[in-house]
Amino acid sequence: MDLEKPPATDPQQPPARREQPSAPEGCLVVAIRLPVRIVVLVLVVPVRMLWDALVVSGRFLNDTLLRPLGRALLWLGRALFVWPFVGLWRYVVVPVATGLAWLGNVLVVVLVGLYRYVLTPVGHACAWLARGIGAGLGWLYARVLAPIGHAAMWVLRGLGAVLAAFGLGAFAVVAWLVRYLLVVPAVWVYEWVLTPLGRAIAWCARGLLWAVSTVLTGIGIALYWIGRVLFVLPALGVYQWVLAPVGRVLAVIGREIWEALGHAWRVAGRISLAVGRFLATLLRWIFVEPVRWVYRTVLTPAGHVVRDAVLRPAAEAARSVGRATRQALAGARESVRQARADVRRMLFGEPKQRETVDRREPLGRETRTLGSSTTALTKD
Known part of the structure; x- marks a missing residue:
């Protein structure tokens, strides 16, 4: 099975020069x-x-x-x-x-x-x-x-x-030798050599310090004037001749706008108050007053009629029924109590009567006073 397509051949080409297929x-x-x-x-x-x-x-x-x-x-x-x-x-x-x-x-x-x-x-x-x-x-x-x-x-x-x-003489000789061999030459060297040399070095140092400070002061002054001319004076001129007038104008405009806003805010409050009152009045006359009139002229008399004609008689009847029921129940309880007492007397006889005893106490609900007493010692 040949999976590759053979190249196209020219039919006019001689057979000897044709390429052989692969x-x-x-x-x-x-x-x-x-x-x-x-x-x-x-x-x-x-x-x-x-x-x-x-x-x-x-x-x-x-x-x-x-x-x-x-x-x-x-x-x-x-x-x-x-x-x-x-x-x-x-x-x-x-x-x-x-x-x-x-x-x-x-x-x-x-x-x-x-x-x-x-x-x-x-x-x-x-x-x-x-x-x-x-x-x-x-x-x-x-x-x-x-x-x-x-x-x-x-x-x-x-x-x-x-x-x-005992040793003062030797000490004096040693002190004289030390003085003239060490102290006096050292003092002479200090006064005539070291002191002038130190003063010269101090004078040179002061001169050098003065020169350096003068140069630095000049450089500082030059930098100060350069900075002043290049930055401070232009900034001051811009602030004085541009920013300040523009700021004043903007301040005036802002103040006017603020005042206009405040005035408009107050006027809007008045208008809102008027509109609110108008709507409240309109709502009262459209809804509240009709409902109040209906309640006063229709519902209240109808309620009074229902109360006087239906509810009160019904309540009175219910109370009378309740009273009759309570009376009937009380009569029934009394009858049962009497029947139980009769049965007890029939079965056990009459109960013994208790002897009355003077309790030295008031029988009624009388108020006790200082003049009366209930004790056995102070009772009259």
Whole structure:
């Protein structure tokens, strides 16, 4: 099967010069392509079937074995690792920590009490003892050691005076040599060499400082005038001749606009008030007054008629029925009470009458006064 189109040939061209078609190349391609496809197909089909089988087996194993096994292992892991630690935390660590916290609190309280009621008094006593020892040492120094030291110094000064008296001549010679060999040359060098040299250096330094300050002052003045001419004066001229007039004009315009807005706001308030009053009056005359007139002239008389003709008679009848019912029930209760009393007398006889006893108390509901009494001692 030739899959490539052969090149077009000119029929007028001689047969000897015609290009030969590439038929062998196309056949070779076809011959190689088809076996490769067949071999690949033969090799891939089992692999794909094996893959599909593995996928189905994996899904089956996942659904039937791995997922339940995973759940069982998860439950077992919880039972072996999570729940014991939870129980240990809940029933061991937390109570122990609570007990330790209570114990720590008790220890803190004990330590605070020990510090407050034991260590503090002991410290105060030690401080008092130290102050006493310090006072004793101070007295010992002032009354004993200081006089001894003064006496020793007086003795040493006396010995020094004696020794100075014996060695005065040698000391004078040494002092003369030191003066004329060291002091006098040093003073001469200071007065005639170092002092002029220092003054010259100071004068040069002052001159250099003056020159530098003069140069810097000139540069500063030049920069000041350059900045003034380039920036300050133009800005001042722009502000004075442009911005200030424009600002005044804008201020006037803004003030006028603000005043116009305020005036318009007040006028609008008046108009709104008038319109609101007009609408309120219109609503009152259209809705409120007719409803009020209907209520006063129609509903109120009709309600009075219904009240006088229906409700009051019905209420009176209901009250009379209630009174009759209550009276009937009271009569029935009285009849039942009398029947029970008759049956009791028939069965048990007449009850014994109780003897009347003077209770020394007023029988009626009389008001007690200061002149009357109900006790046995003060009753008349």
